[in-house]
Structures are given as C-alpha cells and as structure tokens.
Amino acid sequence: MMNPIPSSMYNVALILLFSFLLGMSSAKLSEDFYEKSCPKALFIIKSGVRSAVRAEPRMGASLLRLHFHDCFVNGCDASVLLDDTPTFTGEKTAGPNIGSIRGFDVIDDIKTQIEKYCPGVVSCADILAVAGRDSTVALDGPSWKVLLGRRDSTTASFSDANRDLPAPNSNLNQLISAYSNKGFSVREMVALSGSHTIGQARCVNFRDRIYNDTNINAPFARSLQANCPRSQGDDNLAPLDVTTPTSFDNKYFKNLQSQKGLLHSDQVLFNGGSTDSIVNIYSSNPSTFASDFANAMVKMSTLSPLTGSNGQIRKNCRKIN
Incomplete structure (x- = not known):
C-alpha cells in the first residue's frame, strides 16, 4: 500500500501549480490587457497618432515602419527606440534604420501623456503596436x-538589425x-510589402534603380532622376x-504592374517571378x-514579445529604467 501524501506537500504542489498557471496566463497577450489598469491608454495613443498624422500625413507611414523595424529585430520589444549611450549601441544607427526610421518624438509625446495618467503601466512596445x-x-x-x-527590452542589437531587416536593393529570393x-x-x-502604398524613400535608396534597372517605366525613371542626381x-x-x-x-x-515600383525590392515582386500572381490578386481586389494585410500585421505584432516578468515597462522609451 502506498504511503499517503502529507497535506503540507499537497498544499505546496497546489501553490506551485497555481503559480505556474498564473505565470502562463500573465504571459499571454490580450486585447483588453489595459482595460482595468489604464483604460484610457488606447484613446491617448489614437489621439496622439491622429494629431501627428494630421500635421504631417507622412508620419502615418513612419509610425507603421517604426513598428515593423522593431518587431523584425528580436521581436516586438521596443528595442528600436533605445538611444545609443557611451557604453551601448542600439539599433537606430544600423544601416536599414539610420536616416530611414523616424517618429520617435511622437512616441515620446504619447508615452508622456500615458505616464501622467497611469505611470509605469503601458509599455513602449504596446504603444508602437497600437x-x-x-x-x-x-x-x-x-x-x-x-x-x-x-x-520592453533592456537591450537592443545593432548587428541583428543589420542582418534581419530587408534592404531596398533586395532580390526576390532575399525577401x-x-x-x-x-x-x-x-x-x-x-x-506586408503593400505598406509601401504610403510613405517616402530617400534618393540613396532608389538611385541605383532609376539609373541602372531595366524593369522600370522610362518616363517614371526620368521624373525621379530630376530630384535624385x-x-x-x-x-x-x-x-x-x-x-x-x-x-x-x-x-x-497597380504601380508594380506598370513598372513604377520605387525601390528595387518593390519591383522584384512583379518581374516575371513567383509573386506576380499575388500582385495581380491584390491589384484587382x-x-x-x-484583409490579408491586417491578418499579417496581427501576426507580425506578436513576434516574440516579452511578457510576464520578462523585460520591463520603461518610463522613458529611449532608455532603460
């Protein structure tokens, strides 16, 4: 006959099981995560974004790009927002980011407003996602x-940003x-590439295409050369x-079908390859x-998030606490 389990051990087992399940539940993302802890968070973010986009429509694309560039490097953890220090090199100066990503001041302003209302509750990573x-x-x-x-992460990776983010001269296989x-x-x-239906790019990122690519509409190329010598x-x-x-x-x-993609990495999506049919579908529908973009964004925004007790809630999105 087996010896009975002491009640004290049984109670400890229950406590451990409860703690484990609690940890699992706390590690899950949910749509109503701030419903009780900071119910005005989504309203504050929305108001800040709308104000910024009204002032400068380009900012809409910049904030979307900022979220993408965050999630594509070690997950959606706001690592892209960390400033360099004398002892730390973040992701802002990595090749795909320097001169390309912007909107940091908008995120700062939103974070400041949220901190006034519910300090230490809403992460910078969630602000980026919303x-x-x-x-x-x-x-x-x-x-x-x-x-x-x-x-929010307490570190960032300059090398991973250089490695993981697609370059504007990428070919189809690389993408x-x-x-x-x-x-x-x-x-x-x-x-997700369809996010390039908004925003702008710097001449340095499309110069080679407008002077050397052959799969480009000639009048379109000439019109760009006037502003990009x-x-x-x-x-x-x-x-x-x-x-x-x-x-x-x-x-x-539709622009890709007319060989009017601005970046080399845009036009390769419609250049006699395997993705031509998908471009045709999106062009016609x-x-x-x-719908596909929204679903892909949900997937992207949940790449390797820090949850539970991992990371921290930064008080200032530009530096760790």
Whole structure:
C-alpha cells in the first residue's frame, strides 16, 4: 500500500501549480490587457497618432515602419527606440534604420501623456503596436485587433538589425528568405510589402534603380532622376506610391504592374517571378489586400514579445529604467 501524501506537500504542489498557471496566463497577450489598469491608454495613443498624422500625413507611414523595424529585430520589444549611450549601441544607427526610421518624438509625446495618467503601466512596445494600427487607419487603411501585454527590452542589437531587416536593393529570393525566417509565407510577405502604398524613400535608396534597372517605366525613371542626381541629393525624398502617396490603398500593386515600383525590392515582386500572381490578386481586389494585410500585421505584432516578468515597462522609451 502506498504511503499517503502529507497535506503540507499537497498544499505546496497546489501553490506551485497555481503559480505556474498564473505565470502562463500573465504571459499571454490580450486585447483588453489595459482595460482595468489604464483604460484610457488606447484613446491617448489614437489621439496622439491622429494629431501627428494630421500635421504631417507622412508620419502615418513612419509610425507603421517604426513598428515593423522593431518587431523584425528580436521581436516586438521596443528595442528600436533605445538611444545609443557611451557604453551601448542600439539599433537606430544600423544601416536599414539610420536616416530611414523616424517618429520617435511622437512616441515620446504619447508615452508622456500615458505616464501622467497611469505611470509605469503601458509599455513602449504596446504603444508602437497600437500606433502602427492607428496610423494605418488614419490614412484610410484597414484596422485589426491589437493584442496587448508586451514588455520592453533592456537591450537592443545593432548587428541583428543589420542582418534581419530587408534592404531596398533586395532580390526576390532575399525577401522571401528574410520573411520566411520570421515565419511568414510568400503571400504574407507580399501583403506586408503593400505598406509601401504610403510613405517616402530617400534618393540613396532608389538611385541605383532609376539609373541602372531595366524593369522600370522610362518616363517614371526620368521624373525621379530630376530630384535624385547620380552623385548628390541622398536625402531627397520620393513617394513609394506615386499615385496616392498618402492614402492606404492597393495602388502600390497597380504601380508594380506598370513598372513604377520605387525601390528595387518593390519591383522584384512583379518581374516575371513567383509573386506576380499575388500582385495581380491584390491589384484587382483591394478588399483581399486589406484583409490579408491586417491578418499579417496581427501576426507580425506578436513576434516574440516579452511578457510576464520578462523585460520591463520603461518610463522613458529611449532608455532603460
């Protein structure tokens, strides 16, 4: 006959099991994560985003890009927001980020407002995720449910940012590989690339294409060369979507069909390859693109989040506590 388990050991086992289950539940993202702890958080973020986009429509694309560049490097943990220090090099000066990502002041302003209302509760990573969604909506794009409960990293990776973020001169295989490494299908990669229906790019990122690529509309190339000479004007800007640059729609894909993709990495999506058919679908069916984009964004925004007791809730998004 087996000896009975002492009640004290049984109670300890129950406590451990409860703690384990509590830890599991706390590690889950949820749409209503701040419903009790900071019920005005989503309103504050939305108001801040709308105000910034009204003042400068380009900011909508910048905030969406900031969220993407955060999540693609070691997950959605606000590591992209950390400033360099004398003893720390963050991600802001990595090749794909320097001169490209912006909107930090908008996130700072939102964080300041939230800290006044509920200090130490809402993470910078969650602010980025919600701002990415609200920016898209502010420019007439689709909405999606943002799951919340991320925490902020206490470190960042300059080398991973250089390695993981797709470059503007990427070929199709490189794009497919970069997205596949993060768990995305080819179709999801094309859908997420459709975010280039808003925003602008610097001359340095499309100069080689407009002077050397052959799969480019000639009048389109000449119109860009006027503002992007061969040897200067690196920071001169051009819209990623020449048709409707401040409206989130499917014109980006129509532009690709006319060989008017601004970046080399845009046009390779429609260049006689495996993704041509997906571009054709999105070009003809704006609602399909909107739905696929929203679903892919939900997936992207949940890449390797820090939850539970991992990371921290930064008081200032630019530095660790």
